[in-house]
Structure formats: structure tokens, C-alpha cells
Amino acid sequence: MKLRHSVAAIALIAACGIARADDKPTVDLTKTTVPDVDKLPDDEHGALVRYGRDLVVRTDAFIGPEVANPAMRFTGTNMTCQNCHLGAGTAPYAAPLTGVSAVYPQFMPRFDAIYSVSDRVNACMQRSMAGTALPLESREMKAFVAYIDFLSEGIPKGADRIGSMLKAFKEPARPVDLAHGETVFKETCAVCHGEDGLGKRRGSVGDARGYEFPPLWGPDASSEGASSFRLLTVMQFVSSNMPLGVTWQKPQLTVDEAYDVAAFLVSHPKQPRKGPQLNDFPHPLDKPVDFPFGPYADHFTEAQHKYGPYGPIREEVAALKAAAAAAKAGVGTAPAAK
Numbered sequence: 001m002k003l004r005h006s007v008a009a010i011a012l013i014a015a016c017g018i019a020r021a022d023d024k025p026t027v028d029l030t031k032t033t034v035p036d037v038d039k040l041p042d043d044e045h046g047a048l049v050r051y052g053r054d055l056v057v058r059t060d061a062f063i064g065p066e067v068a069n070p071a072m073r074f075t076g077t078n079m080t081c082q083n084c085h086l087g088a089g090t091a092p093y094a095a096p097l098t099g100v101s102a103v104y105p106q107f108m109p110r111f112d113a114i115y116s117v118s119d120r121v122n123a124c125m126q127r128s129m130a131g132t133a134l135p136l137e138s139r140e141m142k143a144f145v146a147y148i149d150f151l152s153e154g155i156p157k158g159a160d161r162i163g164s165m166l167k168a169f170k171e172p173a174r175p176v177d178l179a180h181g182e183t184v185f186k187e188t189c190a191v192c193h194g195e196d197g198l199g200k201r202r203g204s205v206g207d208a209r210g211y212e213f214p215p216l217w218g219p220d221a222s223s224e225g226a227s228s229f230r231l232l233t234v235m236q237f238v239s240s241n242m243p244l245g246v247t248w249q250k251p252q253l254t255v256d257e258a259y260d261v262a263a264f265l266v267s268h269p270k271q272p273r274k275g276p277q278l279n280d281f282p283h284p285l286d287k288p289v290d291f292p293f294g295p296y297a298d299h300f301t302e303a304q305h306k307y308g309p310y311g312p313i314r315e316e317v318a319a320l321k322a323a324a325a326a327a328k329a330g331v332g333t334a335p336a337a338k
């Protein structure tokens with residue numbers, strides 16, 4: 001718990017009788033300048049931080065499935081962290097790594113556990129990168145953490161980060177239109193990601209040179225257990241960041257286009273879930289509405305969770321959560337799920 005309340009603020013909270021969070025520091029990542037790794041001195045720490053940056057930008061070249069040393073093959077795709085964490089993990093609303101050290105360790109319902117920064121890196125290693133966890137004592141994990149710590153310097157512990165994660169907005173209240181999504185894909189995305197969506201390699205298969213344009217699905221893409229296989233996550237990512245060059249301030253796609261193209265993307269298989277991914281969200285009520293794998297606390301099908309519409313799901317989940325909270329508080333009895 002933070003001890004940052006001023007005496008006056010405590011008095012105010014007591015007078016109002018409500019918990020106020022206005023003592024919480026806030027940083028606006030859309031306005032802060034990102035520190036420059038290349039200005040770090042040429043010492044051990046500087047080298048480690050720069051290695052962390054390089055790992056984010058060219059993951060495939062260091063720990064990808066095609067690197068020469070089999071003992072260094074940790075990711076299950078030739079993609080890079082930067083493929084999603086744009087700008088070496090510094091772009092606002094592209095799940096920036098900036099300030100991550102200020103908000104971990106934190107409890108994560110997805111894993112039903114308290115996660116540190118390195119645990120969180122390994123969560124993306126095992127899901128987004130379809131790979132295996134890095135040993136905590138490895139130079140690679142130390143470098144990821146050193147880089148993330150560097151990007152978090154000066155950001156107060158527990159701060160609210162404006163510009164973190166993805167920019168949320170309300171999706172259309174209708175079923176998705178996959179045919180429209182395909183049209184958007186062909187007209188706007190295929191030029192870089194390929195007509196087949198499999199991306200464009202720099203060289204050829206096996207040469208560990210990775211992708212110029214990453215795959216959106218298929219056997220060398222991310223895995224189905226990653227958030228990037230959830231329709232609303234993809235919709236939000238794409239809206240603020242794609243086609244490459246747009247920003248969250250000036251999206252190119254309309255809300256309808258982003259919704260439908262996201263549906264078209266997730267309608268294609270990626271690498272199957274395996275290992276720890278199968279245990280994500282052990283409590284069904286914690287599942288995000290667009291989590292495409294049951295069992296669920298509500299009565300909706302996997303297909304509706306995958307493709308929407310989400311309004312009716314949100315309503316039922318809210319009612320179930322309220323009932324569960326009431327039951328826990330011992331007031332009234334929880335109504336049976338529909």
C-alpha cells in the first residue's frame with residue numbers, strides 16, 4: 001500500500017466516507033519522451049539494456065526457432081516482440097513496455113497468481129511467441145528485465161499509465177461480417193502481410209533472418225492462447241496501429257472495418273494452445289468476453305464469445321459477478337445462472 005496521502009487528503013476521504021484513488025500517481029505515456037538506450041554508457045549495465053532492446057526488436061535473431069545453437073531456441077515463431085510492441089516497446093497503445101516495472105508484481109486473474117516482470121515476459125514467451133519460458137537466471141531474461149526497468153525509470157510505483165496496453169473503444173453491436181473483413185484485408189493489409197496472410201520473410205525458411213512483415217496466422221504465427229487471438233484485442237491493436245504508420249490519434253480504419261478485419265484475422269488458425277496456456281483463467285468469470293475457449297460462467301457459446309455480439313454476454317457476466325459478490329458478502333442468495 002502506498003503511503004502518499006497527505007493529512008488533508010486523509011481527512012477528506014474520512015469526511016466523504018468513500019475510498020478515493022486520487023492520490024494515485026498518473027503518467028501520460030503519450031506525452032513522455034522515451035529515454036534513449038544509445039546514450040547509456042558503454043559499461044556492463046549499458047550493454048545489458050541494449051541487448052534487451054535488441055531482443056525485443058530482433059527476437060528471431062537471438063532466441064528464434066532457427067538460430068544456429070539449438071540450446072538458444074526459445075520462441076516457437078520467427079516473429080519478434082516488436083511485431084506487437086511497436087517501436088521497440090515504446091509506442092503508446094501498442095502495449096508499451098514503458099512503465100511495466102512500476103506496475104509489477106501484480107495479481108493476474110489470468111494466471112490466478114502474482115506475476116513479476118520476468119513472469120510476465122515469460123507469459124508472452126509462452127503465448128504470443130508460442131515458445132518456452134526463459135530461465136530466470138539467463139542473460140536473455142536479465143536483459144529483457146533491464147530494458148523494461150530502463151524504460152520505466154522515473155515512473156512512480158503503482159502509477160496509472162495513460163497510453164498503456166491498447167486503446168479501448170466500443171465495438172459495433174452486431175455480429176461480425178467476415179466477408180467485409182476479407183475485403184478490408186485484401187484492400188488494406190495484404191500488400192504487406194501477403195494475400196495468404198503468412199507474412200513476408202527477409203530471406204528463406206531456415207536462415208534465421210525473420211520477417212520483414214510478420215505472419216497474421218498460420219504455423220509460424222503467434223499462438224491461439226495469446227491475447228492476439230481475441231477479436232477485441234486485435235480490433236483495438238489494428239485500429240491504433242495498422243496499416244503500419246497510423247497512430248491511435250489518427251486511425252485509418254473505421255470502427256466497422258477494424259471489427260470485421262479483426263474477425264477475419266481470428267477466423268484463421270494459429271499455433272494451437274499447449275502447456276500452461278490450457279490453464280489460463282482458471283475461474284471462468286474472469287475470462288474476457290472475447291476469450292474464445294470455454295468453459296464459461298455464462299450460457300453463451302464459444303462461437304459467440306469468439307465473434308460477438310458482446311453486449312448480451314457483458315450483461316449476463318455483470319449480473320453473475322454481482323450475484324457472486326453478494327453471495328460472498330453473505331447478503332441474499334445468488335440466482336442460478338441461466
Ligand code: HEC
Binds near residue numbers: 085120164
Ligand atoms: C502477437 C503479439 C505479441 C507479441 C509477439 C508479444 N506480445 Fe507481449 N503483449 C501482447 C499484448 C496484446 C499484450 C497486452 C496484454 C494482454 O492482453 O495480454 C502484451 C503484454 C505484454 C507485457 C505486459 C505489459 C503491461 O503493460 O502490463 C509484457 C511485459 C510483454 N507483453 C512482453 C513481451 C515480450 C518480452 C515479448 C517478446 C518475447 C512479447 N511481449 C511478445 C502482445 C504480444
Ligand code: HEC
Binds near residue numbers: 080191244
Ligand atoms: C505497410 C505495411 C503494412 C500494412 C499495410 C499493414 N501492416 Fe500490419 N504490420 C506491419 C509490420 C511491419 C508489422 C510489425 C511491426 C514491427 O515489427 O515494427 C505489422 C504488425 C501487425 C500485427 C501484429 C503482429 C502479427 O503478426 O500478429 C497485426 C495483427 C497486423 N499487423 C495486422 C494488420 C492488419 C489487419 C492490416 C490491415 C488493416 C495491416 N496489418 C496492414 C506492416 C503492415
